[in-house]
Amino acid sequence: MRYVREFKGFAGIRLESDDIGTADDPSIILLHGFGQTRKIWEDVAVGLEQAGRHVINVDLRGHGGSDWPSDARYDFDAYVEDLRAVLGQMRTRPVVVAAMHSGWIATAALAEDAATLASGLILVDPQSESGAQSVRACAEELSASVGQGLAKPDYDERLLDIFDVDGSGARLLDSAPHINIPVLVVRGALGSGHRAENSTGYADAFPNAEAINVDGGGLLVNAERTEAFNGLLIDFLERKQPRFIPEYRSGSDARTLRDAMGCFATGITIITAHDADGKPIGLTANSFTSVSLDPPLLLVCIANNAGSAETLRSAQSFAVNVLQIGQQPVSNLFAGKGEDRFAGTRWEVGEYGAPILPSSLGIFECTRNALHEAGDHFLLVGKVEKASFEPRRDPLLYFRGKYRRLHFT
Numbered sequence: 001m002r003y004v005r006e007f008k009g010f011a012g013i014r015l016e017s018d019d020i021g022t023a024d025d026p027s028i029i030l031l032h033g034f035g036q037t038r039k040i041w042e043d044v045a046v047g048l049e050q051a052g053r054h055v056i057n058v059d060l061r062g063h064g065g066s067d068w069p070s071d072a073r074y075d076f077d078a079y080v081e082d083l084r085a086v087l088g089q090m091r092t093r094p095v096v097v098a099a100m101h102s103g104w105i106a107t108a109a110l111a112e113d114a115a116t117l118a119s120g121l122i123l124v125d126p127q128s129e130s131g132a133q134s135v136r137a138c139a140e141e142l143s144a145s146v147g148q149g150l151a152k153p154d155y156d157e158r159l160l161d162i163f164d165v166d167g168s169g170a171r172l173l174d175s176a177p178h179i180n181i182p183v184l185v186v187r188g189a190l191g192s193g194h195r196a197e198n199s200t201g202y203a204d205a206f207p208n209a210e211a212i213n214v215d216g217g218g219l220l221v222n223a224e225r226t227e228a229f230n231g232l233l234i235d236f237l238e239r240k241q242p243r244f245i246p247e248y249r250s251g252s253d254a255r256t257l258r259d260a261m262g263c264f265a266t267g268i269t270i271i272t273a274h275d276a277d278g279k280p281i282g283l284t285a286n287s288f289t290s291v292s293l294d295p296p297l298l299l300v301c302i303a304n305n306a307g308s309a310e311t312l313r314s315a316q317s318f319a320v321n322v323l324q325i326g327q328q329p330v331s332n333l334f335a336g337k338g339e340d341r342f343a344g345t346r347w348e349v350g351e352y353g354a355p356i357l358p359s360s361l362g363i364f365e366c367t368r369n370a371l372h373e374a375g376d377h378f379l380l381v382g383k384v385e386k387a388s389f390e391p392r393r394d395p396l397l398y399f400r401g402k403y404r405r406l407h408f409t
């Protein structure tokens, strides 16, 4: 789920954010650096949502969709109060993830009552109090290094001169020792690893901080860095802001068992055969497994209450059609009710008598080898008589109840 959510900031200013994920999940607030907007977190936000987190990705005042106040209140305290106001409007205590100068704002905002406002703080490429660059220099560098996706900067230029770097460093050092929640300092995540010494020195200011440097890899490999960064973030969150872990025990609800099984990522197949009248039947199944090479055997598990069950129990031949990425509609069709599955699908009769779907990634034509009863399903074991496959297509994948695609990092 995703929608644009507004918060009331300091002095009633309107702050715009993307609210991504499910409100019941542990929440995370993302704060971009100066001269950027919340777009910079887009890939990170998606990764966090997939890891079961509720993400609030906020535009700071004077940036993107949030108000650009006519009185140009862009001083340090206005930003600190904005963040405190947002935190006050949250139902739960989020982990705050703050990039660059926003790290200072977050540190100052949490100084007095960190534990009641937030459950963790992650500082991404924070400015060290000694080597602080002006916000203008920082914003310009950011736009040059990671802002390729942003055609024109979307912020109020006036803030670059008004936001006061001077004195902020000292304030940071005053605040950090009081922040008694878990803190993670990550450097190199936004391509600015070269800017400051290392995360350890910075982290030392906090009573309870870990420090990590994301390995370089050059300024332009943002995608790779996002993967590494998300990995670190999620690992920290799992440890410090643990989610409720569902548990199944024999005899408890089948839904939880299904969800547990859904952690095993699979491809998707369509199992096809002809019924006694010579009509093609088929159903979507992901319980496909290779069993033996010699003799060549495979199996699928079929629900006893499936409409196709009786035909498959008696069929002398059947086929397993492994779907490619373009066949999601076929998967839906063969798992759905009511429609004539073969009317809208290109199919032909295979060499061993079963219907086959020629645009599939792989086709295993089988003769029946064995059938084993197994609870509310039966295991249909086939002897592979012929296997053909198209090595250049990507598979359609299934994981946690959703279709997925291969993702190379």
Ligand SMILES: Cc1cc2nc3c(=O)[nH]c(=O)nc-3n(C[C@H](O)[C@H](O)[C@H](O)COP(=O)(O)O)c2cc1C
Pocket (backbone or CB within 6 Å): 268, 282, 283, 284, 285, 286, 287, 288, 301, 302, 303, 305, 306, 307, 308, 309, 331, 334, 335, 336, 337, 398
């Ligand atoms: C991704 C996915 C995987 C499935 N895997 C199986 C399976 O392995 N075995 C099974 O019996 N049903 C499986 N189903 C459910 C059947 O496809 C669905 O119940 C279908 O409507 C059965 O059709 P039928 O009643 O005409 O036989 C799966 C459905 C989906 C969407």
